[in-house]
Amino acid sequence: MMTQIGNVEEIKKLKLSMETLRHNGLIIKWELPYENLLTRLSASIFFFTPAEDANLNELQKHILKEFPNATIIPHQPANISQMPFKIVFDQNMG
Numbered sequence: 001m002m003t004q005i006g007n008v009e010e011i012k013k014l015k016l017s018m019e020t021l022r023h024n025g026l027i028i029k030w031e032l033p034y035e036n037l038l039t040r041l042s043a044s045i046f047f048f049t050p051a052e053d054a055n056l057n058e059l060q061k062h063i064l065k066e067f068p069n070a071t072i073i074p075h076q077p078a079n080i081s082q083m084p085f086k087i088v089f090d091q092n093m094g
Contacts, residue, residue, distance in 0.1 A: 010041035010067075014087075017066060018046060026054045026062075033080050042069070042091040047081035056085075063087060 011032070018030045030048035038044050050059060056072060063070045067089070075086040 008038055008040060008044075011035070011038060011044055014041065014044075014046065014063075014067060014070075017063065018048065021048075021059065021062065025051050026059055027051060029083070031081060031083065041067070042089045044089065045080075046087040047075060047083035048085055048087070049083045050085060 015032065018027065021027045022030065028049040028051055030046060032038075032044060032046050035044075050056065060072050063072065069090045070087050071090065072085055072087055075081065075084055077084070
């Protein structure tokens with residue numbers, strides 16, 4: 001079955017996880033630029049702003065539990081996103 005552009009189950013799953021983190025107060029907001037063009041999770045980059053008292057190691061553990069090829073790294077604000085962190089995916093894992 002061919003994946004429909006912008007309709008990727010793994011991306012939907014991570015979006016739900018990000019909303020859970022936001023609802024639980026660990027992140028303030030998140031975004032996924034160009035979502036409607038994506039055909040696989042490994043091509044996506046999620047940007048987020050953690051809560052002031054959030055522990056990045058705890059966030060990483062939460063994300064890794066469901067997405068073992070994900071890594072949280074600092075992001076230099078740019079045109080694509082002004083948020084300070086991003087989640088990227090190692091295409092050779094997972």
